[in-house]
Amino acid sequence: MGDDSFIAWKDSYSVGIPKIDEQHQELINLTQRLHQACLSGSETGKFYFKKAMHDLVSYVTFHFSAEEKLMERMGFPELPEHKKEHEGFVKKVLEDVKKFESGKSIVPHTFVRFLREWILTHIAKTDQKYSSYIANSQHKKVSEELLL
Numbered sequence: 001m002g003d004d005s006f007i008a009w010k011d012s013y014s015v016g017i018p019k020i021d022e023q024h025q026e027l028i029n030l031t032q033r034l035h036q037a038c039l040s041g042s043e044t045g046k047f048y049f050k051k052a053m054h055d056l057v058s059y060v061t062f063h064f065s066a067e068e069k070l071m072e073r074m075g076f077p078e079l080p081e082h083k084k085e086h087e088g089f090v091k092k093v094l095e096d097v098k099k100f101e102s103g104k105s106i107v108p109h110t111f112v113r114f115l116r117e118w119i120l121t122h123i124a125k126t127d128q129k130y131s132s133y134i135a136n137s138q139h140k141k142v143s144e145e146l147l148l
């Protein structure tokens with residue numbers, strides 16, 4: 001990514017679980033792609049924006065379920081609150097996808113800015129909570145295996 005990167009990975013985002021870090025990087029890449037599609041306001045740009053939205057939704061679904069499975073298997077006590085954050089995000093994203101598809105104007109830039117803020121805050125704050133829980137638990141070694 002060059003200087004024009006809208007959203008970028010930082011090492012401080014790491015949750016200490018390589019597979020989850022990879023997934024977070026992919027979320028960041030998908031958001032960057034959506035931003036790129038935003039910049040070209042043409043019909044082609046619109047087509048790519050729509051496609052990127054769908055890719056994001058399916059990746060988010062896959063990633064949240066991997067994370068929730070991990071927290072569940074690790075007995076993470078704040079799982080219900082964490083799940084609620086995930087659900088709220090998915091709900092909002094799906095609403096915007098629906099609006100976009102039914103031709104109602106959502107502002108693509110507002111949408112990607114929301115994505116960026118939510119994803120970065122969630123990774124840097126909320127996901128760090130299970131990260132420290134896992135790091136401090138005797139389950140640390142099995143956390144990777146659970147994701148296979």
Ligand SMILES: [Fe+2]
Nearest residue numbers: 067122126127
């Ligand atoms: Fe999460």
